Structure formats: C-alpha cells, structure tokens
Amino acid sequence: MARSKKKTISTEIEDLNLVPIMNLVVCLIPMVLVGMSLVKIGVINVNAPRFGMGQAEPSDDEEKPLGLTIAIAEDGFRLTATGADINTELGEAPAAPAGDPAAAAMPQPGVFIAKNGDVYNYTELYNKLVVLKDNHADETIVNLTADAKIPFKFVIKVMDSIRFRLETDKYDDAESFTAASPKMESNQQVLLWPDVVFAVAKQ
Amino acid sequence: MVKLTKSQDDHGKSREEIISEWVAQQSQAARQGRKARRLPEGEATVTINSLMDAMTIILVFLLMNYSIDPLRVDSSEDLKLPPSTTDINPEPSATVTITAKGIVVNDEVVATLNADGQVDKTKKLGGDETALQIQPLFEALNEEASRQKEVSRLAGSRFDGLLTVIAHGETPYRLVTEVLYTAGQAEFSRYKFAVLKGGQRGT
Structure with a gap:
C-alpha cells in the first residue's frame, strides 16, 4: 500500500516587531505632554474700559442711569452710584471710612463693606447687589475700579460674585455663598450684573 | 518473525529499530529546536502588544486635546492665572x-x-x-x-x-x-x- 508522504509546512508566523513603533510612541507622548497644558483655561468677557470717572449728564427727559461703581480698596469694597441714593435703598447710613471726614461730608459717600479680617466680604457684596438689582431691574452695567496695587485676582473674584444671581437672594455666611449654585430660568443662568466696565481715574 | 528477519538491513538492525531510532532522532531535534529558540537562562521577554494599545490610545487622546485648545498658557511661578x-x-x-x-x-x-x-x-x-x-x-x-x-x-x-x-x-x-x-x-x-x-x- 502506497503511503502518502505528508510534507509539513511551517505555519509559525514571526511576531511583528513593534519595538520601533514603541520607540516612536514613547517619544511622542512626552513631547505632546510638554506641549499641552493640562489645566482648563476659561475666559471672562469685559467691556472696553472707561478712563476718567466723568459721565455725560442725561437730559431731563431721559431716565438717569444708576451708574453703580464698585471700588476695591485695601480695607474693603465701596459702592457708589451717580443715579440713585443707594444708602437709602440699602438702608445703610452713609458710611465713610473711619477718619475720613471729607468723604463723610460728601452727599453720597456710598456704602462701605469692610473686610472680614483679611478676607474680602464677597457674600455681603452679593447681598447688596441683589437688592440694587431688584430696585433697578433694567440696569446691567457696573463700573469696577480698584486701588492701584490691588492684585488682579481680587478683581476676578468680584466679577465671579456679581455676574450671576444665585439660588437665594441673601446669604448669611461665606460657606453657603460658596456652595450655592446659579439660579436657572429656561435652562439659562439668571444674570445679575453681567456687564463689567473697568474704570480708573487718571492719576 | 520471518518477515522481521527479512527486513533486517546490512547493519543488522530491524525495521522497527530503524523507525524507533528515527523517531527518537526527530523528537530530539525538535527538542533542540525549541531549546534553541528559548532565551538564555535567567532572561525573559515582555509582551508589549497590550502596552502598545494603551500608548496608542493615550497618544490619540493627547493629540485630540492638543488640537482643539485655542489658548495655550504655560503656567509658571511668574504666570499663575487666577x-x-x-x-x-x-x-x-x-x-x-x-x-x-x-x-x-x-x-x-x-x-x-x-x-x-x-x-x-x-x-x-x-x-x-x-x-x-x-x-x-x-x-x-x-x-x-x-x-x-x-x-x-x-x-x-x-x-x-x-x-x-x-x-x-x-x-x-x-x-x-x-x-x-x-x-x-x-x-x-x-x-x-x-x-x-x-x-x-x-x-
């Protein structure tokens, strides 16, 4: 009986040599990591700055704008307005900084929000701006100014505190203010004082 | 038995002995081949296929993030964004x-x-x-x-x-x-x- 000879063909496949590709990938990953920043960058919109605190007087038949200004000083915030008596609206006596009789003698020295120790009182700033917004619902513009040496980060914190209305109109402590979420209407955040205009008085 | 006697070759080996000798040689050659492919004593290889997969995914992810970031900021001690x-x-x-x-x-x-x-x-x-x-x-x-x-x-x-x-x-x-x-x-x-x-x- 004839025996068929079976030729054995090697079916083993050599492993693909991935080492060069690995080298390439290992080089590319650090390069991309170095080139990209892992922190998320956002932006805050601001309006063109207004230099000099002067403002054109509206004619008699025009409603006078509120002209609200927040000034960041070393010792706290000062709120002033050219178009309304915010001291009366906020139920605050004209509070000039201590030892400043000239400011106290001004017709509207504004409202002063002192620091809590070394920390600015953003909660009280929000509470007062909500009251002013309720009294002047059409107003959106707020002028923001600061002492020359105030760090920029405090300006950003003030803008964060006043742009949107939160769940509640009044907060008693900083913790609840920090934890609060923005108030939503029709799936959009309710604005408080969104149009910030930078102002600086010429020296 | 007669058949066996007939199948004896010139060296005086029977057919079965020749076959069993050939099988023994083949299996020894196979053993030696496997041994030859093995790495020297004490060395080992790493299977890099799975590592390759992971690195490729990481690289694609990083490149996608890199390409959609319109603003790049390299943070340092001199540039800490608020x-x-x-x-x-x-x-x-x-x-x-x-x-x-x-x-x-x-x-x-x-x-x-x-x-x-x-x-x-x-x-x-x-x-x-x-x-x-x-x-x-x-x-x-x-x-x-x-x-x-x-x-x-x-x-x-x-x-x-x-x-x-x-x-x-x-x-x-x-x-x-x-x-x-x-x-x-x-x-x-x-x-x-x-x-x-x-x-x-x-x-």
Missing part, C-alpha cells in the same frame, strides 16, 4: 501676556516690570509716570492689529478687535488698566481675561 467660576471657553484671538516680570506679545517681551509690578516711566507715552499708554506695547499691538486687519481683508471678514489678556494673578490693577488702555489705542475694543476654570466663588 481661578474663576466661568464656563466660557477661549476663542482664537490676539493675546497679551502679563507675567510677574514683563509684558509679552507674540512670544516677544515688549516691556519689563520693576519690583512693584510697574513699567518704567521711560517706556510710557511722553516719559510721564502717570501716563496710561505703554509705548512699546502700543507699537507691538498696533503691528498685530495691522496684520489681523490685512488677514481679515484677504479673508473677506471684518477685524473683530478681540484681545485676550493672560495676566498673572498678582498683577497690580493699575498695570491691567494700562494694558487695556494701550490695547484700546491700538484699536482692540473687545477684551477677555484668561482664567483657570474650576475656581470657587467667594474664597
């Missing part, structure tokens, strides 16, 4: 970077800052310390504005005058306003401040 609660994403635009040591436009330092974070008065318009316009910054931004206008003209679009200010958190407010004023003189009329996303309100 945190904010904003959720607005940056747009492609001209940028001015204010670090603790200088003002940078298009990767070029246009003005250095002193220890107080102020520009030397010789760099200001008319050499006046109280002036708001920083002359080398104005020239750099003016050039950038001209370039963008030319690009807009060729593309058939309008120059939007958008400028993103990337400022160190400790930058004095006065310097920020000087930069904004100078940008305004160079026909940039819309501003955005770059911030770190994920900040907490009022802290």
Whole structure:
C-alpha cells in the first residue's frame, strides 16, 4: 500500500516587531505632554474700559442711569452710584471710612463693606447687589475700579460674585455663598450684573 | 518473525529499530529546536502588544486635546492665572501676556516690570509716570492689529478687535488698566481675561 508522504509546512508566523513603533510612541507622548497644558483655561468677557470717572449728564427727559461703581480698596469694597441714593435703598447710613471726614461730608459717600479680617466680604457684596438689582431691574452695567496695587485676582473674584444671581437672594455666611449654585430660568443662568466696565481715574 | 528477519538491513538492525531510532532522532531535534529558540537562562521577554494599545490610545487622546485648545498658557511661578467660576471657553484671538516680570506679545517681551509690578516711566507715552499708554506695547499691538486687519481683508471678514489678556494673578490693577488702555489705542475694543476654570466663588 502506497503511503502518502505528508510534507509539513511551517505555519509559525514571526511576531511583528513593534519595538520601533514603541520607540516612536514613547517619544511622542512626552513631547505632546510638554506641549499641552493640562489645566482648563476659561475666559471672562469685559467691556472696553472707561478712563476718567466723568459721565455725560442725561437730559431731563431721559431716565438717569444708576451708574453703580464698585471700588476695591485695601480695607474693603465701596459702592457708589451717580443715579440713585443707594444708602437709602440699602438702608445703610452713609458710611465713610473711619477718619475720613471729607468723604463723610460728601452727599453720597456710598456704602462701605469692610473686610472680614483679611478676607474680602464677597457674600455681603452679593447681598447688596441683589437688592440694587431688584430696585433697578433694567440696569446691567457696573463700573469696577480698584486701588492701584490691588492684585488682579481680587478683581476676578468680584466679577465671579456679581455676574450671576444665585439660588437665594441673601446669604448669611461665606460657606453657603460658596456652595450655592446659579439660579436657572429656561435652562439659562439668571444674570445679575453681567456687564463689567473697568474704570480708573487718571492719576 | 520471518518477515522481521527479512527486513533486517546490512547493519543488522530491524525495521522497527530503524523507525524507533528515527523517531527518537526527530523528537530530539525538535527538542533542540525549541531549546534553541528559548532565551538564555535567567532572561525573559515582555509582551508589549497590550502596552502598545494603551500608548496608542493615550497618544490619540493627547493629540485630540492638543488640537482643539485655542489658548495655550504655560503656567509658571511668574504666570499663575487666577481661578474663576466661568464656563466660557477661549476663542482664537490676539493675546497679551502679563507675567510677574514683563509684558509679552507674540512670544516677544515688549516691556519689563520693576519690583512693584510697574513699567518704567521711560517706556510710557511722553516719559510721564502717570501716563496710561505703554509705548512699546502700543507699537507691538498696533503691528498685530495691522496684520489681523490685512488677514481679515484677504479673508473677506471684518477685524473683530478681540484681545485676550493672560495676566498673572498678582498683577497690580493699575498695570491691567494700562494694558487695556494701550490695547484700546491700538484699536482692540473687545477684551477677555484668561482664567483657570474650576475656581470657587467667594474664597
């Protein structure tokens, strides 16, 4: 009986040599990591700055704008307005900084929000701006100014505190203010004082 | 038995002995082949296929993030962006970077800052310390504005005058306003401040 000879063909496949590709990938990953920043960058919109605190007087038949200004000083915030008596609206006596009789003698020295120790009182700033917004619902513009040496980060914190209305109109402590979420209407955040205009008085 | 006797060859081996000898040789050769493919004693290989998969996925992820980021900020001790609660994403635009040591436009330092974070008065318009316009910054931004206008003209679009200010958190407010004023003189009329996303309100 004839025996068929079976030729054995090697079916083993050599492993693909991935080492060069690995080298390439290992080089590319650090390069991309170095080139990209892992922190998320956002932006805050601001309006063109207004230099000099002067403002054109509206004619008699025009409603006078509120002209609200927040000034960041070393010792706290000062709120002033050219178009309304915010001291009366906020139920605050004209509070000039201590030892400043000239400011106290001004017709509207504004409202002063002192620091809590070394920390600015953003909660009280929000509470007062909500009251002013309720009294002047059409107003959106707020002028923001600061002492020359105030760090920029405090300006950003003030803008964060006043742009949107939160769940509640009044907060008693900083913790609840920090934890609060923005108030939503029709799936959009309710604005408080969104149009910030930078102002600086010429020296 | 007769058959066996007949199958004996010249060396006096029976057919079965020859076959069993051949089988033994083949199996020994196979053993030696396997042994030859084995690595020397004490060495081992790593299967890199799965590692390769993981690295490819990481590389694709990083490249995708890299390509969709319109604003890149290399954080350092001299450039720490202030945190904010904003959720607005940056747009492609001209940028001015204010670090603790200088003002940078298009990767070029246009003005250095002193220890107080102020520009030397010789760099200001008319050499006046109280002036708001920083002359080398104005020239750099003016050039950038001209370039963008030319690009807009060729593309058939309008120059939007958008400028993103990337400022160190400790930058004095006065310097920020000087930069904004100078940008305004160079026909940039819309501003955005770059911030770190994920900040907490009022802290």
